[in-house]
Amino acid sequence: MATKNAPPAIETNLAPAKPPFWNDPEKRALLFQILLVVGIFVFFAYIFSNTLYNLEKRGINTGFGFLSSPAGFGIAQTLIPYTEADSFATTFVVGLLNTLLVAVLGIFLATILGFTIGIARLSKNWLVSRIAMTYIEIFRNIPLLLQILFWYRAIVPMLPGPRQSQALGDTVFLNNRGLFLPKPIGEPGFGWTLIAFAVAVLGVFLLKRWARLRQENTGQQFPVFWTSVGLLIGLPGLVFLLTGSPLTWELPALKGFNFQGGISIIPELGALLLALTIYTAAFIAEIVRSGIQSVYKGQTEAAAALGLRPNRALQLVIIPQAMRVIIPQLTSQYLNLTKNSSLGVAIGYPDLVAVFAGTALNQSGQAVEIIFMTMLVYLVISLVISGLMNWYNQRMALVER
Amino acid sequence: MKSAKTLAVAGLLSATFAMPAAHAGATLDAVKAKGFVQCGVSTPFPGFANTNEKGEWSGLDVDVCRAVAAAVFGDATKVKYTPLTAKERFTALQSGEIDMLSRNSTWTLTRDSGMGMNFAGVNYYDGQGFMVTKKLGVDSAKKLDGASVCIQAGTTTELNLADYFRANNMKYEPITFEKSDETVKAFEAGRCDVLTSDQSQLYSLRILMSDPESAVVLPEVISKEPLGPVVRNGDDDWFKIVRWSLYAMIEAEDLGLDSTNIDEKIKGESPDIKRFAGAAEGDDKNLPLDKKWSYNVVKQVGNYSESFERNVGQGSPLKIARGLNALWKNGGLQYSPPFR
Numbered sequence: 191m192a193t194k195n196a197p198p199a200i201e202t203n204l205a206p207a208k209p210p211f212w213n214d215p216e217k218r219a220l221l222f223q224i225l226l227v228v229g230i231f232v233f234f235a236y237i238f239s240n241t242l243y244n245l246e247k248r249g250i251n252t253g254f255g256f257l258s259s260p261a262g263f264g265i266a267q268t269l270i271p272y273t274e275a276d277s278f279a280t281t282f283v284v285g286l287l288n289t290l291l292v293a294v295l296g297i298f299l300a301t302i303l304g305f306t307i308g309i310a311r312l313s314k315n316w317l318v319s320r321i322a323m324t325y326i327e328i329f330r331n332i333p334l335l336l337q338i339l340f341w342y343r344a345i346v347p348m349l350p351g352p353r354q355s356q357a358l359g360d361t362v363f364l365n366n367r368g369l370f371l372p373k374p375i376g377e378p379g380f381g382w383t384l385i386a387f388a389v390a391v392l393g394v395f396l397l398k399r400w401a402r403l404r405q406e407n408t409g410q411q412f413p414v415f416w417t418s419v420g421l422l423i424g425l426p427g428l429v430f431l432l433t434g435s436p437l438t439w440e441l442p443a444l445k446g447f448n449f450q451g452g453i454s455i456i457p458e459l460g461a462l463l464l465a466l467t468i469y470t471a472a473f474i475a476e477i478v479r480s481g482i483q484s485v486y487k488g489q490t491e492a493a494a495a496l497g498l499r500p501n502r503a504l505q506l507v508i509i510p511q512a513m514r515v516i517i518p519q520l521t522s523q524y525l526n527l528t529k530n531s532s533l534g535v536a537i538g539y540p541d542l543v544a545v546f547a548g549t550a551l552n553q554s555g556q557a558v559e560i561i562f563m564t565m566l567v568y569l570v571i572s573l574v575i576s577g578l579m580n581w582y583n584q585r586m587a588l589v590e591r
Numbered sequence: 592m593k594s595a596k597t598l599a600v601a602g603l604l605s606a607t608f609a610m611p612a613a614h615a616g617a618t619l620d621a622v623k624a625k626g627f628v629q630c631g632v633s634t635p636f637p638g639f640a641n642t643n644e645k646g647e648w649s650g651l652d653v654d655v656c657r658a659v660a661a662a663v664f665g666d667a668t669k670v671k672y673t674p675l676t677a678k679e680r681f682t683a684l685q686s687g688e689i690d691m692l693s694r695n696s697t698w699t700l701t702r703d704s705g706m707g708m709n710f711a712g713v714n715y716y717d718g719q720g721f722m723v724t725k726k727l728g729v730d731s732a733k734k735l736d737g738a739s740v741c742i743q744a745g746t747t748t749e750l751n752l753a754d755y756f757r758a759n760n761m762k763y764e765p766i767t768f769e770k771s772d773e774t775v776k777a778f779e780a781g782r783c784d785v786l787t788s789d790q791s792q793l794y795s796l797r798i799l800m801s802d803p804e805s806a807v808v809l810p811e812v813i814s815k816e817p818l819g820p821v822v823r824n825g826d827d828d829w830f831k832i833v834r835w836s837l838y839a840m841i842e843a844e845d846l847g848l849d850s851t852n853i854d855e856k857i858k859g860e861s862p863d864i865k866r867f868a869g870a871a872e873g874d875d876k877n878l879p880l881d882k883k884w885s886y887n888v889v890k891q892v893g894n895y896s897e898s899f900e901r902n903v904g905q906g907s908p909l910k911i912a913r914g915l916n917a918l919w920k921n922g923g924l925q926y927s928p929p930f931r
Contacts, residue, residue: 249824250685250707263749264756264765274753347780366781367739367764446737447784448764457782458766538768538777544744549767552678552745555706557685 241558256554257282263549265540267456278550285545286567292459292541293528293571296466300527301520303467304474311479322475330472335533337469342461342537349457352448363442369455370442379436386429387422394418458539462531470527474520481516482508513586521579525572532568542567618822618829619663619879622690627669630656631689634674634770637795638903638911639695639715648672654898655693655714655820657891658836662884667891676769678745681706684823691833692821695789697747702821711834713819714895716915716924718812719751720790722797725807727784732811736761741774741783743767751814752787775799778806789816794909832878839885842867842927843894845918850893853886867930885930895925 211217245252257279264274269287272280311322329337349366350356356364363370401412430437442452485508493503532543547564551557622628632640632652640650653672661667673689684692685707695717696702698710721732729735732755742749744767756763766783768774775796778786786793790812797803820837822830843849846864848856857870864870868889869882878884892898899916900906917923 245707247825248685248707249705251705262753264753264763266764266766274757343776343780346777346782349781351781447735448737448739450737456764535769538766538773540767544767548678548744548769549749552681553701553750555681555685555702557682 245558251554251556252559254559256556256559259554261550261553263553265545266538267459267540278546278554281550282542282546282563285540285542285550288539288545289528289531289541289543289567290571292462292466292531292534292539295463296470296527296531297524299463299467300470300474300523303471304523305478307471307475308478308482311475312482326472326475328472329468330476334465334469334530335536338462338465338533338536341464342458345461346457352444355444355449361439361441363444363449365449366457367448367454368457369460370449371453371455372439372441373451373453375438375440377436377438379433382433383426383430383436387426390421390425393421393425397421456539458534458537461537462534462539466527466530469530470523473523473526477516477519477523478512481512481519484515485511510586511588514583514588517579517583517586521576521583524575524579528571528575529568616826616828616879618690618826619832622663622829626664627671628656628660628663628691629671629673629689630659631673631675631680631683631692631694632656633694634676634772636695636771636792637798638791638907638909639795640672640674640693649902651715651898651902652693652695652820654840654892654902655833655837656691658840658888659691659833661887661891662832662836662839662878662880665881665883665887667887676745677743677771678769681708681821684708684821687823690822690829695792695818696821697789698817698819699747707824708821709824709830711820711822711830712837713817713924714837715791715818717789717791717816717818719748719787719814719816720793720812721809722778722786722788722793722806723784723809724778724805726805729784730809732809732813733759733761735763735785737763738785739764739766739783740785740787741766741768741778742787743771743774744769746788747814747816748788755813771796772799789818791818791903791909791911794911795903798908828879832880835878835885836888838927838930839867839888840892840895840898841918841925842930843885843889844896844925845920845927848889848894849897850890853889857886863930 211221242252258277260275261278261281262274263281265272265281265284267288268284269291270280270284272284307322307325310318311326313319313322346366349364352365352367354365355370361372397412397417398414401414405411440451442449442454489507489511490503493507494500498506531541534541535544535548538544542564547560551560554560630653632648632650635641636650638650639652640648642648648670653670656670656672657667660669663669673683675683675689675692675694680692680694680696681702683689691711692708693714695715696710697717698713702708703710721735723729723735735756740752740763742752742765749765749767752763752765763785764783766774766777768777771788771792774786774788777783779800786796786806788796790808793808797806797808800806820833822833843853846861846867848864848867853868856864857868868886869884870886881887893901895918899913903909903911904913913921913923915924917925919926
């Protein structure tokens, strides 16, 4: 009926009318975003309340109250004092520290080994380069779990029992219960040596700054490296001797079934650390190789033209530029190593997954809370590592002048 | 490990999304609808749950699953088995992945009350012991101060071990593995001086060793380990079916019935036997099952004695004596409430 009048109405009404809000892209986008946020919130609220409801309905204890009840089981390797009477919260910390221990040691060793192999891979020496290549191709391509099991199953049965230990003098012992090292025990006055070491570290830092400023101003170089080494060893050493060598060693000794005293490294830690280091180093080696090769050849030639010797050219020109390629990938490898450390459960290494998400979960029966806490821990560790590496990456980034 | 984690996450998800819980009888309905009982058992553990070369399961724990299937379906073969590690077992039950758990699990207060589970009975009375190599020359658990002990994760043995060493003022180093066969490997490799577990397991693990004669089980028993089948909380019908399927085996032994003579004996005059087998006129249906359910259990699975001797006793390589597991009238603890 109204169709007759409609066309003229459109022609006359050409002034921009305010469109309804569902036709306004900006408002529509805002609306959808609000709907999405509300939707997500409702979804998670539903999951949360439904989980609680179902757990209660099934008569399963909920909440984090279990953390304060006594755990009652033993743990092979504890970095903090722990007894069976301690709480589940303590087992959480013990497990977490064991995870961090293997992760930190692994990252440290894998970085050193990886850089060495990566540089060896680029060596002009045919043999060295091929050995590095073989290493990379073998260890990068075998699943990590198998490598862990291999080192564990290969090493432990080969080692002698405690009474037939391989001994290095009367101080270091190796058997199928682990590696036993003497433990340094500081006596009163040892604190001065530690203070001297801290002073030496500060001194090195200042020396480096001074040497750099002097070189910028005068062009004269200063042997920073050897001076630093001298400072770091000499100053604490001198103080140590002056205060009368206040340090004794607690030696491991065979008592009953096994060695007591000293520092012991259990074979599970050894095998896990070995496997993680060797596996991750193979990847790091490839990353280092690709990083160095990504620096344009002209850079090497330009450095040579400026009169830098190959070592100095590598140190001052190639590596800083290669680092920009290396660091982001290195971060991924560090994250992998940390998360892979949870495979230690296969050989009974008492890490967070074995102790807390394993035994503690089973003894308390509170799977939801414990798995949640464990996942959260790995998330936090990973975020911290990538935060640190991003900060380092920014410092190493190319500064355009 | 992976599977334990997956299970835990599955448990989490199922607790998250599952529709609010089941009415009584829901498990029985679900089991009937799918046509089999999903039963959680041990990762192979000779005598209790093990597979033969054809992949068929047998064992003392497996017989409880088969008895339930015989009671529910009249067919003891209608069982599907889920092998579980000690760590995975309760999560698998809580999450509904299995209908019942028959995996040498110790009945304790915590497990019965705080974890959403009910223990339906005891099919093996056990106690924790220690196994050492002969050449160690140890004849008592009291002499184990400072020893390394191989142990399976997520078991009551972990707690008993800690208590025992603490009570006797001794130190130990626990080496904890996921699976019991890993503990044996580590024990054989010399990683630990002692292997601890329930005594039945020690005998069973001992025959897995390449040289069983090199190891000896110490005399001390340091704990009570009543092992039995477990079901989820909140379904009384199912709970009673599992409980009375086990009792049917024990009661059959008590009445002198076994798989070979039951057909003959129910023709006799004994009212006890007729009532037990549902053979008398006017027997009422107490459980929501066929009235010949207990007959089916005995006919197809056998009585407790048959199951025991076949799997762990004189008819098996383990040769475990009945001991605590003899009938009450023979000086043991196995006892069934009356079937009336």
